[in-house]
Amino acid sequence: MSDFFNVYREHLPEWWPRLMDAARVTAEISSLGFVLALVLAAGLVAMHRSRFAALQVAARTVVEFLRAVPLLALLLALYFGLPAVGLTLSGYWAGVLGLGLQGAAYVAEVFRSGLDSIHRGQREAGLAAGMSPFQVFTAVVLPQALRVMLPPLVNCYVSLLKDSSLCALIATDELMLAARAMSSEYFLPLHIFVLVGLIYFAIAFPLSMFSRLLGRRLSRGRRALGTT
C-alpha cells in the first residue's frame, strides 16, 4: 500500500502542472459549453412558448432529438463531419459546440419546468396591475422561477463537466486526454486515472453538494412564503 503512495510522491511534481493546465481547459470548455447551452435553451423555450405552432413543434423536435443522441456521436460528427461541408472546427470549439448543444436540451427542460411551476395567476395579476408583459416576466415570473431552476441548473453544469471528458476523443487537450497521454508515457495508468478521477471529483462534488443545499434552502423559503 505504501508503494502505491510512493509513486505519487515521486511523480506528482511532474504530473501536477500538466494536469492543472488540462483541468483549466476542462473548466473552460464546460463553462463555455454551459453558457452556450443557457443561450440556446432560452431560445428554445421562447420558441416553445410562442403563439406559433410551427415554432413550438420545431423547439420540441430539437430538444427531443438532442436528448436522444449520445454526446460522443455529436462530437465526432461536429469534429470530423463538418469539414466535409467546409467548416473546420478545432477540437476545443467542436467540444464547446457539442457540449452547448447537448446541454441546451437539458437546460431547456429545466427552464420549461421552472417557468411552468409559476402559477398563471401570478402573470395575470401582474398584467392586471398594469405591468407590461416584459415587466411581468422579468419582475414577477423570472425571480420566482429562478429559485426553482437554480439547483437543477447547477446539476446541468456538473453533467457538462463530466461530459467534457469525451472531448478527449476529438483531441481536445483536456484532463482525460492529458491522462491518456501521461499513462502511456509513464506506464502507471492506475495511479494516473485514480488521480484524474479525484480531480474531477474535487470540482464536481462541492458543486453537487451546493446544488443540494440550495434546493433545500430555496424550497424551505418557498414553503414559508406559502406560495405552494
Added chain:
Amino acid sequence: MMLDALPSILTALLAGAVTAAQVAFGAALIAFGLGLALALVNVFTSVAVLRLAIAAYIEWMRNVPALAHLFLLYFGLASVGVRFSPKAAAIIGLGLVGAAVLCDVFSAGMRALHVGQREAALAVGLTPMQALRCVVLPQMLRLTLPSIGNYASQLIKDTSIASAIAAPEIMFYARSLVTSTFQTPLIYASAIALYASIVFPVSWMFNRLERRLGVGR
C-alpha cells in the same frame, strides 16, 4: 453516388448495435440488482457506517465521468494484472455507475412511501420479506418509473463511451468505417439516426407504461 455505401454502412452499424444492446442489458442488470440491494440497505439499516459507505460510493460514482471509470477498469486494473475484455469492462463500469444512480432513485422512492404502508402490511400478518415484495417494492417501482426511464435512455447513449476502450459498438464501427471509406458525414449521420431510433422507442415505451400504471396520479 454517395448513398451507394449506405447499405454496407448500416450493416456494420447494426452489428455495433448488437454489442451496444449487450452492454446496455448487462449494465442494466448490474445497476438494477446492485442499486436495489444498496437502496434496501440504505433505507432499512440502522448502522451509520454502512449508510456512510453507500453515500461515499454514490458520490464517487456520480461525480466522476463514466469515461474515467472505464479507463480505470480497463487500463488501470490491467496494469495490476486484472484484465477485462473491453465489453466486460464497459458492462461493469456502466453497471457500477448505474447502480449509484438507481440506488439514489430507489432510496428516494422507498422514502416517499408512507411508513404506514409497511406497518399495515406487517400488522395484517405479512412477513417483512412479503411486505417488501408485495407492498413496498411494487409501489416504489411505480413511483420511480419516470426516473428509471430516464436512466434507461441515458444508459443506451452512454454505451457509445465504450468505443473509447475499443468495445465494438456503434461508434467504434462508425469510426473505423470513416477511416476506410471517408464517407464521414453520411456515417456519423447514420450513427446518430440509429441511436435516435433506439432511444425514441424505449422512452416511448416507458411513457406508455407510466400512463398505463397511472404514475403521477
